[in-house]
Amino acid sequence: MQLMSNSSNNLKGSSDRVVTSNLSKTQTQSIPRKMNNKTDLAQLTLWLEQIAKDRNKQAFTEVFKFFAPKITNICSHKFNNPQLAGEVLQETMTNVWRKAHLFHSDKGAPTTWVYSIMRNVSFDILRKIKSKKEDNLSDDIWPLIDSDNSSEEGYDDHLENQHLMAHIDKLPEAQQQVIRGVYFMEMSQEQLSKQLNIPLGTIKSRLRLGLAKLKQHMGADHD
Amino acid sequence: MIKHHPSEELLNEYVEASLPVSMSAAVAMHIEMCGECAAKVATLTDQKAEACFEGIHSKFTEHDDIADVVDFNFDNMINAITVNDAIDEVKSTPKTTINIKGKSVVLPRAISNMPTSSWSNIGKLSRSRIELDEGKVRASLLNIEPGGSVPEHTHKGFELTLLLSGSFKDDMGEYVAGDFIVLDGEHTHQPVSDDGCLCFTVSDDAQHFTQGINKLLNPIAQFLY
Incomplete structure (x- = not known):
């Protein structure tokens, strides 16, 4: 584990992606495909809101169809273990179904929200396997909900x-x-x-x- | 003002959850106190999500390709998930308060549910181990009473100090709550706290005391690790 990054060479960004935030923003916005993604994001947001409001299964099926193949793919590569990938997929999508009411489009993109859930689920499952710990620490370390909600006590x-x-x-x-x-x-x-x-x-x-x-x-x- | 921040690389690894738990918790506590790094983490998370779900990899993720790799029945999964209409309510996490040397401190959320050992004391130093079972990587809460100091030492591995409250100084300067200080074997320092402080520390090897008579204190190194 490298703890000190003393030069920008250490940054892991892929060749077409500049990690420095300001630069990347202007760059990605100028790429035309972003337009399509924007449409997708609006549609995904709408579906999530329908899940939250009406427990709409059709909307969930659409969201599932968008994310499930990608999550399966990412996890299959990352864990090299189909069973584990399936577990992460099921757990992530279950969270999407049960927590859709906690998604707020003004606080971020739906893709970022689902990524955070997938990351947290993976972390808890891996820790359970590696350290035999079922402490489910992920939501403390990577809070999904803004902490300002906690003021409504x-x-x-x-x-x-x-x-x-x-x-x-x-x-x-x-x-x-x-x-x-x-x-x-x-x-x-x-x-x-x-x-x-x-x-x-x-x-x-x-x-x-x-x-x-x-x-x-x-x-x-x-x- | 916070002057010491995690490197971009560390922030990136935090977003990916590829750090030891104790280091991820340290970054989480830092960004709770540092808006600048919180904003960077938000941007990195967006980028990571975009790469996962909107990026070039999407083209490998048609249903046909997946079927070769994994045999999941998506329809069954959707039915299994949606059969239950219940939603997860937000649980407001109860705050964890610790008492140390007459001070009462609310722990940051990241470590509020982690088991800790009872405090052990040497002079003005008190340490409570955070029990995460991460092998060589050990995390602790370290309390220094006013006027206390850690004898000059160097590090065999790395040492992270996240200042949670109070302040301390060493020959490199003064540190305030939120400062995220990473040192490795090339540094020696002698932290002194005039007004007392509470730190979260992570290290992966014992410290090594360097100065004259303090070498006799090397047992403290084990205490601090």
């Missing part, structure tokens, strides 16, 4: 809680129902969807609307 304070309850009472009934179910009865959105017999997408949008309104109300109060 629950209200522990009792007074704040009462304050919050008062505001929830002011919301439209439909939104109240969803917020109470998720935050006070600790039901999953899926359970709630079944219990109320409302599509999951509707649950999600009611929750979003309700929370946005709450935020607005509470913010206005603090001013």
Whole structure:
């Protein structure tokens, strides 16, 4: 392992790729094929959003068709072990299916998001094999979600809680129902969807609307 | 201001996850404190992703080619994955706090779930091993109390010091939280901390004390490694 790179010769970039960030940006943007990729990225983003919102299997199939052959190829070369490649593929795509709601297109490209998942999955699986450790450290070392999300922590304070309850009472009934179910009865959105017999997408949008309104109300109060 | 950063090569290896776990964790903690390197890592990750999924290799990835290499039934896999509609909720990771010499310190996320040994002490130095089982590569938390110092030493292998809090200085200058300092056998130094500090260290061999009477301290080298 070389720890100190004392000259740029050490950089591993392929011949057509300049690693220095500023240069590469202008270079890649001037290449026409980038236009096609841009279309792909928009389409991939759309599919991921459909997976997140509607648990849309068709959209997932499309995303799977785009990534699976590439992931299989990359992992087959990297691990030289088809079974392992299959494991990484399955685990990566399972994460895409289950975590699509955590993908935000304003924070990066869908390809970067999937790459990060694949890298993390590979790391945890390799560590399990090499060191017999099932500590799954990857998400701590390469966080997938921006850490600023962690600032949205629950209200522990009792007074704040009462304050919050008062505001929830002011919301439209439909939104109240969803917020109470998720935050006070600790039901999953899926359970709630079944219990109320409302599509999951509707649950999600009611929750979003309700929370946005709450935020607005509470913010206005603090001013 | 942070003056010492990981090399471009290290950042690249971090993005690829090809470093020892302890070194990846060190880079992760550095970029949590250093916006400049965080931006570089974001760019490198984009480039890596682009090379994987949009680059020249894509042309080898038609279904037909894959079938020769691996025999996966993609349809079965898709069905197996989507049969369960559940989603992964975000777990807010509970913060890990350590207590050392009356100080209470919240550990950076990268190492918050790693098992650590209890503290052992020599003078003003305290060390807690981070148990990652990486063979010769060992990681530790090293606490130096105010006025403490590490006797002048050199390194047989490499030594990484990531300053987590506080400050220390050696003959090359003063270091602040976030500084990422890599030294190898060519360097000797004698870190002194006037106000105390907590560091994350990684090394792959024992240190070697060089100066006169301090040679008698070479057992400390084992302590620090």
